[in-house]
Amino acid sequence: MEADPExxxxxxxxxxxxxxxxxxALAGGAWLxxxxxxxxxxxxxxTLVYGNLAKNLLLHGRFALTDGSGVLHETLIRLPGYPLxxxxxxxxxxxDNYNAVAYAQIGLELAGCLLLAGFARRIAxxxxxxxxxxxxxxxxxxxxxxxxxxxxPLTETPTLFVIALALWALARFDARxxxxxxxxxxxxxxxxxxxxxxxxxxxxxxxxxxxxxxxxSAVPTGKLARMGVVCVLLALVPFAAxxxxxxxxxxxxxxxxxxxxxxxxxxxxxxxxxxxKTWCLDFVSTYDIYWNVPGESFDVGKLPGRAFDTPAExxxxxxxxxxxxxxxQDFTPDMDGRxxxxxxxxxxxxxxxxxxxxPLGRMADMWLRPRxxxxxxxxxxxxxxxxxxxxxxxxxxxxxxxxxxxxxxxxLCFRPRFSTPGTxxxxxxxxxxxxxxxxxxxxxxxLMTVEAPEARYxxxxxxxxxxxxGIGICGMVRKVTGAREQVKRE
Numbered sequence: 001m002e003a004d005p006e007x008x009x010x011x012x013x014x015x016x017x018x019x020x021x022x023x024x025a026l027a028g029g030a031w032l033x034x035x036x037x038x039x040x041x042x043x044x045x046x047t048l049v050y051g052n053l054a055k056n057l058l059l060h061g062r063f064a065l066t067d068g069s070g071v072l073h074e075t076l077i078r079l080p081g082y083p084l085x086x087x088x089x090x091x092x093x094x095x096d097n098y099n100a101v102a103y104a105q106i107g108l109e110l111a112g113c114l115l116l117a118g119f120a121r122r123i124a125x126x127x128x129x130x131x132x133x134x135x136x137x138x139x140x141x142x143x144x145x146x147x148x149x150x151x152x153p154l155t156e157t158p159t160l161f162v163i164a165l166a167l168w169a170l171a172r173f174d175a176r177x178x179x180x181x182x183x184x185x186x187x188x189x190x191x192x193x194x195x196x197x198x199x200x201x202x203x204x205x206x207x208x209x210x211x212x213x214x215x216x217s218a219v220p221t222g223k224l225a226r227m228g229v230v231c232v233l234l235a236l237v238p239f240a241a242x243x244x245x246x247x248x249x250x251x252x253x254x255x256x257x258x259x260x261x262x263x264x265x266x267x268x269x270x271x272x273x274x275x276x277k278t279w280c281l282d283f284v285s286t287y288d289i290y291w292n293v294p295g296e297s298f299d300v301g302k303l304p305g306r307a308f309d310t311p312a313e314x315x316x317x318x319x320x321x322x323x324x325x326x327x328x329q330d331f332t333p334d335m336d337g338r339x340x341x342x343x344x345x346x347x348x349x350x351x352x353x354x355x356x357x358x359p360l361g362r363m364a365d366m367w368l369r370p371r372x373x374x375x376x377x378x379x380x381x382x383x384x385x386x387x388x389x390x391x392x393x394x395x396x397x398x399x400x401x402x403x404x405x406x407x408x409x410x411x412l413c414f415r416p417r418f419s420t421p422g423t424x425x426x427x428x429x430x431x432x433x434x435x436x437x438x439x440x441x442x443x444x445x446x447l448m449t450v451e452a453p454e455a456r457y458x459x460x461x462x463x464x465x466x467x468x469x470g471i472g473i474c475g476m477v478r479k480v481t482g483a484r485e486q487v488k489r490e
Contacts, residue, residue, distance in 0.1 A: 021134050022117075026110055029141030033106045036144075037151040040374060043098045047153040053078060054086035055095055063245070074249050077261040080242060081194030082155045098153050105157040109150045112164035112463070113140040119164070120467040122171035123431040128474045136470025145371045145401065146462055152374060155195045156459055162188040162195070163463045166202055170432065174213040179227065185210060186231040194238055197256040198446060198460075203235070205439035209432055269294065269331050271340030277451045278346040278354055279307040282365045284379045286452035294330045309349060316342060359448035366447055366458045367405070370397040373455055404465050410476065411468025412437070430471050436464040 049065070056064045056072060063080060064072040086101055093100035114137065121133035140146070149156040166188035173181035189207065192199035239255050246254040250264045260268045276290055281304070288302045298321040300314075308314040320335055320342075327335070347354045370381065372394050378387060381394040412433055440461045447457050 018130065018134065022114075022137060025134075025137045025141045026113070029110055029113060029147070030106065032142060032144065033109070033147045033150045036148050037099070037102050037106070040148060040151065040376075042152040042154075042374060047098065049078065050082055050086050050153065050155075051090075051096065051098065053083035054090055057083060057087045058090055058095065073263075075263050076246050076250060076252075076254055076257060077263055079194050079196065079257050080238075081191055081196075082158060085158055086153065101153040102151045105150045105153070108161040109146065109157050110141065112161040113137055113466075115161075115164040115168040116140050116463055116466050117470075119167040119171050120430075120470045122175060123433075123467070124471045124474070128471060128478060131474035131477070132467075132471045134470075135473040136467050139404070139407070139469050139473075140463075140466040143404070143462065143466070144397075145404075146459060148371075148374045149456065149459065156456060159192060159195050159199060159460055160463060162192045162199075163202055163460060166192070166206055167432075167436075167463060167467065170206055170210055173210055174431070177213075177224065177227070182227050182231055183234070186235050190235045190238060193256070194242075197259075198443070200256070201439060201442050201446065205442060206435055209435040267331070267336075269336050269339075271336040271338070271343065272331060273451055275339040275343040275346075277358070278343050279304065279358070280452050281306070281358060281361045283369060283373060283453055283455060286454060287379055290452035294324070296329055298324050298329070309346060313342065313346070362450065362453040363444055363448050365453045366455050367444075368398065368401065369455055370394040371401055371455050372397055404462070404469060407469030407472045408465035409468075410472030411470070412472075430468065433468070436468065440464060 052065050053063060053075075056062050056066060060072060062072060062074065063076075063083070064074045065077075066072055085104075089101045089104050090097060117133040117137040117140075120136035121129040124132040146157075146160060149160075166185055169181045169185035169188060173185060185206075189203035192202040243253065243255040246252055252264050260273070262268050272293070276285075280286065280290065285304065289298075292298075300318050300321045303317070308317060316338070320338055323335060324331060331339075372381060377390045377394060380386065381390050384391045411430060443458070443461060447453070450457070
């Protein structure tokens with residue numbers, strides 16, 4: 001009996017088409033990141049801080065910063081995860097070789113794209129698994145918002161990689177509990193917290209999903225208990241060592257890193273911080289004011305109108321700015337106290353603005369604004385008369401960002417019904433969606449507490465959006481295809 005030519009063609013397309021699609025997605029992702037490395041090199045700001053820490057780890061064996069006179073000062077303003085990663089790159093490819101760090105991060109991000117594809121395939125319905133994996137891979141590989149951070153020596157790319165690893169290991173462990181996936185998950189959630197303090201949310205959100213999945217496991221209880229004990233101990237060891245080091249050097253209990261990235265004894269200017277929080281709403285204010293004060297001039301003209309409720313407030317703020325500028329661009333305790341009194345008066349006059357509307361506005365700014373902060377585009381991109389090309393590009397970027405968000409929503413809400421041989425008809429939907437939403441909700445809630453918004457703070461949610469978006473695309477295509485076939489049959 002001869003094989004059906006149509007079925008042979010379908011089988012051939014599956015054998016050849018999927019690997020070709022994977023190769024093209026990875027090649028496109030690599031090209032995009034290498035082009036961005038050439039077009040938008042980024043070695044400044046926090047990158048130099050991490051490089052400084054990495055060099056002192058290599059050359060002196062100390063977690064310290066070098067000041068302008070060459071003196072080393074022990075510090076705890078950053079967690080050790082990323083400096084260790086940069087130090088490893090410097091050790092292998094040469095000190096101050098930031099291009100090598102970027103190349104390593106490009107490799108990490110592409111590997112993370114593959115992990116997310118594997119995760120999407122496992123959590124989607126059987127009918128959608130292969131297609132969802134390919135769609136997820138393309139969404140992740142060609143996303144310019146994450147790609148531009150792959151070429152910036154900052155914590156974002158390693159964080160995105162370990163989140164992808166945690167998701168992949170979670171789905172793999174749920175299907176077949178074993179030491180490999182358990183240790184991979186442990187490394188991922190631990191290193192996420194060693195990269196950034198907010199990285200601890202990855203473990204907080206996803207660990208319960210892993211534990212709840214054990215109830216369905218046929219693995220002996222004793223083996224699972226041993227896994228749990230070993231993984232918990234391995235997760236705690238680096239933080240115990242970091243906490244002990246901070247106690248020995250600074251005599252403070254600090255298992256992560258300070259909120260305002262200051263060493264013990266440094267003034268955080270709480271009055272200034274609270275006053276900024278009474279009006280700061282978007283990245284423009286972060287860039288123009290928050291990042292520059294203290295240390296640079298304070299220009300009252302750059303403050304938005306919402307920073308003042310009355311002429312008296314404006315006069316007091318202008319007087320404080322002039323005094324600050326005359327004082328070597330630094331605050332005195334008296335100036336900080338006056339900012340605190342200004343903040344208190346503003347909060348009492350408009351409590352809803354301070355506790356509800358501004359936090360929601362900052363969160364919306366971090367989720368929805370065009371992600372052009374690493375591109376040579378003016379901060380006032382929306383002023384079309386000043387730079388029409390930049391304005392059009394920025395709106396296109398905002399639209400692309402909205403498309404990723406809508407695709408992620410589709411992966412959650414688009415629930416057609418399907419039936420496969422030997423299974424009951426059931427509502428389609430990805431596994432672990434509750435835990436992915438929980439992570440994004442917890443992260444958004446945390447971001448509502450920050451004084452100065454930055455769009456990059458929501459990038460850590462994009463691995464979930466990639467997987468959900470891939471499932472959403474595949475599900476919508478399947479529904480449209482199924483509807484057409486139904487019409488043909490009728």
